[in-house]
Amino acid sequence: xxxxxxxxxxxxxxxxxxxxxxxxxxxxxxxxxxxxxxxxxxxxxxxxxxxxxxxxxxxxxxxxxxxxxxxxxxxxxxxxxxxxxxxxxxxxxxxxxxxxxxxxxxxxxxxxxxxxxxxxxxxxxxxxxxxxxxxxxxxxxxxxxxxxxxxxxxxxxxxxxxxxxxxxxxxxxxxxxxxxxxxxxxxxxxxxxxxxxxxxxxxxxxxxxxxxxxxxxxxxxxxxxxxxxxxxxxxxxxxxxxxxxxxxxxxxxxxxxxxxxxxxxxxxxxxxxxxxxxxxxxxxxxxxxxxxxxxxxxxxxxxxxxxxxxxxxxxxxxxxxxxxxxxxxxxxxxxxxxxxxxxxxxxxxxxxxxxxxxxxxxxxxxxxxxxxxxxxxxxxxxxxxxxxxxxxxxxxxxxxxxxxxxxxxxxxxxxxxxxxxxxxxxxxxxxxxxxxxxxxxxxxxx
Numbered sequence: 001x002x003x004x005x006x007x008x009x010x011x012x013x014x015x016x017x018x019x020x021x022x023x024x025x026x027x028x029x030x031x032x033x034x035x036x037x038x039x040x041x042x043x044x045x046x047x048x049x050x051x052x053x054x055x056x057x058x059x060x061x062x063x064x065x066x067x068x069x070x071x072x073x074x075x076x077x078x079x080x081x082x083x084x085x086x087x088x089x090x091x092x093x094x095x096x097x098x099x100x101x102x103x104x105x106x107x108x109x110x111x112x113x114x115x116x117x118x119x120x121x122x123x124x125x126x127x128x129x130x131x132x133x134x135x136x137x138x139x140x141x142x143x144x145x146x147x148x149x150x151x152x153x154x155x156x157x158x159x160x161x162x163x164x165x166x167x168x169x170x171x172x173x174x175x176x177x178x179x180x181x182x183x184x185x186x187x188x189x190x191x192x193x194x195x196x197x198x199x200x201x202x203x204x205x206x207x208x209x210x211x212x213x214x215x216x217x218x219x220x221x222x223x224x225x226x227x228x229x230x231x232x233x234x235x236x237x238x239x240x241x242x243x244x245x246x247x248x249x250x251x252x253x254x255x256x257x258x259x260x261x262x263x264x265x266x267x268x269x270x271x272x273x274x275x276x277x278x279x280x281x282x283x284x285x286x287x288x289x290x291x292x293x294x295x296x297x298x299x300x301x302x303x304x305x306x307x308x309x310x311x312x313x314x315x316x317x318x319x320x321x322x323x324x325x326x327x328x329x330x331x332x333x334x335x336x337x338x339x340x341x342x343x344x345x346x347x348x349x350x351x352x353x354x355x356x357x358x359x360x361x362x363x364x365x366x367x368x369x370x371x372x373x374x375x376x377x378x379x380x381x382x383x384x385x386x387x388x389x390x391x392x393x394x395x396x397x398x399x400x401x402x403x404x405x406x407x408x409x410x411x412x413x414x415x416x417x418x419x420x421x422x423x424x425x426x427x428x429x430x431x432x433x434x435x436x437x438x439x440x441x442x443x444x445x446x
Contacts, residue, residue, distance in 0.1 A: 004334055005338075008334060011327050011328055011331055018316065018324065022210045023206055025207075026208070026209035029209045030209055035264050037206075038381055039264045043184070043267060045158040045184075045269045046161075047161055049080055049082060049162075052083040055172075057143055057149070058164065058168070059086075059151070060153055062078070063091055063123050063127055066425075067155035068093075068097045069428045070156040071104070071155045073104070073158065074153065074154075075088065075101050075104040079104075088109060089114065090113045098111045124239035124241055124245035125241070127152060128239050131231060135228075146227065146228070149167075152222070152246075157222040158186075159181075160181075160184075166265040166266040175215075175259045176260075177258025178217075178219055178260045178261070180208065180219045181220075182223075182262065183204070184197065184200065187272055197272065203375055205264075206378055209262065211313065212262060213309075214310050214313045215260055215261065218317065219246045219247065223267070223268030227258075230256070233253070233258070238252070240252075243286070243289035243292070245289075247290060247293055248289075254314060271428055276404075283408040284408045287321055291416060292416065297315055297318055297319075300314050325406075326409050329410065372399055373395055375395045376391045376392040376394055376395020380392070
């Protein structure tokens, strides 16, 4: 019993310290860049061009499998960007994905068709086929790989207007190998989809800003910019077969000495999954890939050129599912049981004074919900169009929605123990035409 209490205190303390360090570092980085939390709170997506940057050449890679519902607007938005090349990798689709991409992009889009049995072996394999095409194209054009930037976009992804004007200048620093954009959810019209936006826009984005200090911003699968010479350092096939090939690539690039950065002035929007079963399936895959990243920890500490700060940050991130999420899924309920067993003692203390109940309740609430309240306030500051009260309530719901994380973490562990590595792509929904603010209403699941 005493041992469990000690472990509970350690996990709670570690979680609080990790949360405060990352969020605090993010706020500090924003202040240093003289930028507020509300930047891009009203950004529009896919409706405006960017200036052409003569010193850098941009290639967009869009891996696709049965994406006819969403690929058209994505290709239209990318091909309007001056001086860029868009490659759609049709990974064995049996719908009209390739045709829709060609119709949307005309002569400014290229479609690389992959057929079975080579196709449908995961996103990493599709991207490796795409980067091989890019390398041939770069060689034919006589371009310097150090001056070529490759951006991975999901089939439903749309860059914020003038995003390249904020991203490409970051590559003027020679050691910057990658830039990951923050993610916005556009179909945030239900509690479930709004909560996903809260996670991406209110939590993940700010912590990513904090990771700029160590140059270890985690790469994602959408809005992922990487220097071609950095990908060359990662090998002939930069993307692994990991279920989170983006995280694996981020670790590989860090081990090669590259800095990974982000910017608060550009973002990418995408669809959220709209049902709980689909969310559980998606997050289980993410958890499994994240948990398997623990295999890279020996590489991190064995890398001679990696600073202690970078090694510690990368290691901490790799350990989160094992050290925080899985233990907390048990200890959380243990703490609830302790609270119930000691309720009589709490009631005696509270009964001693008429106002003690209020004090006890307030202390308990602030202790249990302080991170949720802070996150809710940050989400409100990130987008003032969503009311403060609603944002705080959304933050409070994080305590309940933790069960999604608990379930997915344990499902991922079972899959790891069984040796299961298969995955299903995220389902998309057909959308109406974009509205003036750059959003679109979801119409049907595909």
